[in-house]
Amino acid sequence: MWYWTKVIFLVLVGAVLVWLLYELITFPHVWNLRTENPTTTSMIEYRIAEAKQEGREPRKFMIWTPIEQISPNLQKAVLAGEDTRFFQHHGFDWEAIQKAWDDGMKEGEKEAKEEGDYDPDDWIPPMPSFKRGASTISQQLAKNLYLSEDRNFLRKEREAAYTYFLERYLSKKRILEIYLNVIEWGDGVYGAEAASRTYFKKSASDLTKEEAAFLSAMIPSPLNVFNPAKNRKRVVRRQRVILRGMNFVSLNY
Numbered sequence: 001m002w003y004w005t006k007v008i009f010l011v012l013v014g015a016v017l018v019w020l021l022y023e024l025i026t027f028p029h030v031w032n033l034r035t036e037n038p039t040t041t042s043m044i045e046y047r048i049a050e051a052k053q054e055g056r057e058p059r060k061f062m063i064w065t066p067i068e069q070i071s072p073n074l075q076k077a078v079l080a081g082e083d084t085r086f087f088q089h090h091g092f093d094w095e096a097i098q099k100a101w102d103d104g105m106k107e108g109e110k111e112a113k114e115e116g117d118y119d120p121d122d123w124i125p126p127m128p129s130f131k132r133g134a135s136t137i138s139q140q141l142a143k144n145l146y147l148s149e150d151r152n153f154l155r156k157e158r159e160a161a162y163t164y165f166l167e168r169y170l171s172k173k174r175i176l177e178i179y180l181n182v183i184e185w186g187d188g189v190y191g192a193e194a195a196s197r198t199y200f201k202k203s204a205s206d207l208t209k210e211e212a213a214f215l216s217a218m219i220p221s222p223l224n225v226f227n228p229a230k231n232r233k234r235v236v237r238r239q240r241v242i243l244r245g246m247n248f249v250s251l252n253y
Contacts (some may be wrong), residue, residue, distance in 0.1 A: 028145070028146050028162065030162065030165040030166055030169055030170075031165070031169045033166075033169070033170055033174070033178060034169060034170060034174065037064050037178075037181070038145060038178065038181075038182060041144050041145045041146075041182050041190075042143075042144065042145060042146050042147055043143075043144045043145075043182075043184060044060060044062075044182070044184075044190060047184070047188070048060065058188070059187060059188025059189075060188055060190065061188055061189050061190065061194040061198065062181075062182075062189075062190040062191050062194050063191060063193040063194050063197075064181050064191070064193075065180075065181060065191065065192060065193040065204055065205075066177065067173060067176065067177035067180065069203075069204065069205045070177075070180055070192050070193075070204045070205065071204055071205055071206065071207040071208075071212060072251060073207050073208060073209045073211075073212035073213075073246070074180070074192055074196075074204060074207050074212040074215060074216070075176065075180070075251055076212070076246045076249040076251065077209070077212040077213045077215065077216035077242050077243075077246055078137070078176070078179075078180065078216050078219070079137075079176075079249050079251075080213075080216065080242050080245035080246045080248075080249050081213075081216040081217065081219060081238070081241075081242045081245070082137055082140070082216070082219060083136045083137040083138075083140075084245075085136065086136070086137055086172065086176070087172060087252050105241060107237075107240070108237035108238070108240065108241060111237060112233075112237065115233065136163070137175065137176060137179050138163045138166050138167055138175055139159060139163050140179065140183070141163075141166060141175060141178060141179045141182075142159050142162035142163045142166055143159055144179075144182055144183060144184075145162070145178075145182065146158070146162055147159060147162070171253070172253060173253040180192045181193075183219065184222055184223070185198070185199075185215065185218060185219075185222050186198060186199075186218075186222050186223070186227070187223060189222075192204040192215070195215050196211075196215070199211075199214070199215065199228070209243060209246060210239070210243065212246075213239045213240075213242040213243045213246060214228075214235060214236075214239045216239075216242050217235045217236075217238035217239040217241075217242055218235055226238065
């Protein structure tokens with residue numbers, strides 16, 4: 001009995017060591033992102049493969065743009081809508097933002113009910129609380145850059161590790177710059193410049209507050225729930241909430 005216990009223990013230890021070695025070998029070189037701009041991401045490759053499987057022509061419209069050439073309006077709108085703790089509590093009026101968000105949510109819910117477009121579980125997906133925070137921009141970037149669409153414990157562990165190293169090796173400004181250049185903004189549309197040209201026929205540097213808030217409103221689900229071609233009213237409702245929050249966001253890089 002003792003013999004087989006040792007054998008099983010050694011096999012388990014060996015399996016863990018092999019797994020750790022695999023993780024080390026395949027671990028992405030996050031530190032290279034300090035100077036290198038990614039030309040594709042795991043998300044983009046997944047969408048391309050998905051299109052091919054469905055017999056569609058894959059699309060990829062992506063124009064890398066330095067953050068200095070992306071409107072501060074869009075930077076603020078994305079922070080207001082996606083990650084209120086991005087600067088770790090620096091540069092925000094938390095009570096004012098929370099009130100703006102709550103007021104906007106109530107107005108949007110009332111409007112949805114009046115228009116017959118209300119479902120308590122679906123009219124608008126859960127949004128991050130300005131006091132608690134939710135999935136951070138760094139977490140979203142880690143998933144976008146390196147991870148598959150599978151949802152399991154191992155994926156969450158990798159997400160945590162990649163997020164840690166993104167925060168360790170990159171500045172906040174660089175993290176947001178990469179995020180704004182690679183996230184999905186529609187079918188085959190990736191990054192702020194491509195999104196701005198697609199939806200507003202202008203450069204990302206020229207986006208107004210309203211346009212920036214509109215693009216930010218799409219981020220959680222640009223292909224479905226917040227696709228302006230399918231659910232424009234929902235996008236506009238979320239846009240209004242984000243516009244309120246933008247007034248209290250500062251870009252403290």
